[in-house]
Amino acid sequence: MSDLAKAIVTVTDLVKRFGDNAAVDGVSFDILEGEVFGLLGPNGAGKTTAISMISCLLAPTSGEVIVDGASVTRDPRKVKCALGVVPQEIALYPTLTALENLRFWGRMYGLGGRLLEERVAEALETAGLADRARERIETYSGGMKRRINIAAGIMHHPRVLLMDEPTVGIDPQSRNHILETVKELNRRGMTVLYTSHYMEEVEFLCDRVGIIDHGKVIALGAIDELRRLVGDENVISVHLSELPAGVLDALRALPEVDSVTATAPADAAEADEEGAKPEVDETVMVQVLSKDSGTVIADVVSVLGRAGARILSVDVREPNLESVFLHLTGKSLRD
Ligand SMILES: Nc1ncnc2c1ncn2[C@@H]1O[C@H](COP(=O)(O)OP(=O)(O)O)[C@@H](O)[C@H]1O
Ligand SMILES: [Mg+2]
Known part of the structure; x- marks a missing residue:
């Protein structure tokens, strides 16, 4: 990646308070076009709250987020078009098949007709579950559900994919599949924000990392730069x-x-x-x-x-x- 890569997401002094508790407490970082940016922090650090504000699900108490030139507060529709979101909680209908779930999400993103069918097939291929597409989600393992959740987030070919702890609590095989999928999507040009409390995943995937704790980014940089902090x-x-x-x-x-x-x-x-x-x-x-x-x-x-x-x-x-x-x-x- 060149040093001249431009920021596709800019987060500036972002704050979210719940009562007296600042879940996100003055966070700033850029995500450069084409990179995998990691947000690494323990449970309760503020990762999901930050992702929720970047994806327009939660209004900031103060601060600003710009995605692909659009503001989350002034132009949320444009922001949503640029983003794909893979939430921490599974967002699928258990009694529908994988195919039906993906068609549903594709229509939510404005896809239809042949393009919808093409994108559904492509997403199933990416998830490695094309052969299980006609089975109901409730028969899937936790790892398979997560892979379909990722498929649902990429059907509209977003410029930036937000992934919130996509490997927590799943089997090693699905975890490896997900990590390889992130690499592959990035190779094809997708910018990714990846949150995790697993440092091994962040070291494997990410170009640059923000380390977050108690709502604050306490270190930010390329992995080698961060390592040097330890001396x-x-x-x-x-x-x-x-x-x-x-x-x-x-x-x-x-x-x-x-x-x-x-x-x-x-x-x-x-x-x-x-x-x-x-x-x-x-x-x-x-x-x-x-x-x-x-x-x-x-x-x-x-x-x-x-x-x-x-x-x-x-x-x-x-x-x-x-x-x-x-x-x-x-x-x-x-x-
Ligand atoms: N809707 C909410 N209402 C009140 N407190 C919340 C809410 N969502 C998150 N929090 C609190 O904000 C802090 C950060 O939570 P979260 O963003 O979920 O952290 P992480 O995703 O890093 O585990 C935690 O202390 C959590 O209890
Ligand atoms: Mg979380």
């Missing part, structure tokens, strides 16, 4: 069978250690679409940030050993977006 710190991840009491404080007391957090391994804590919890995983990932990469590992392992923790694996890495978030906020993305 020369290493991330030591230790997978433990369980977390002995007091062990985090003991790690924090080590002189070479800058910060420590503990989280459940990715996804284990999250229920899937049908509300079924994946098999119970009591293991814990402990992340330690340290400038030292020599003696600190031995010290960390020895503290954990003395506390009686069973270590399943140890991994040392360069900073990633998770460590950037940890560095800026002192907490983990999945807290």
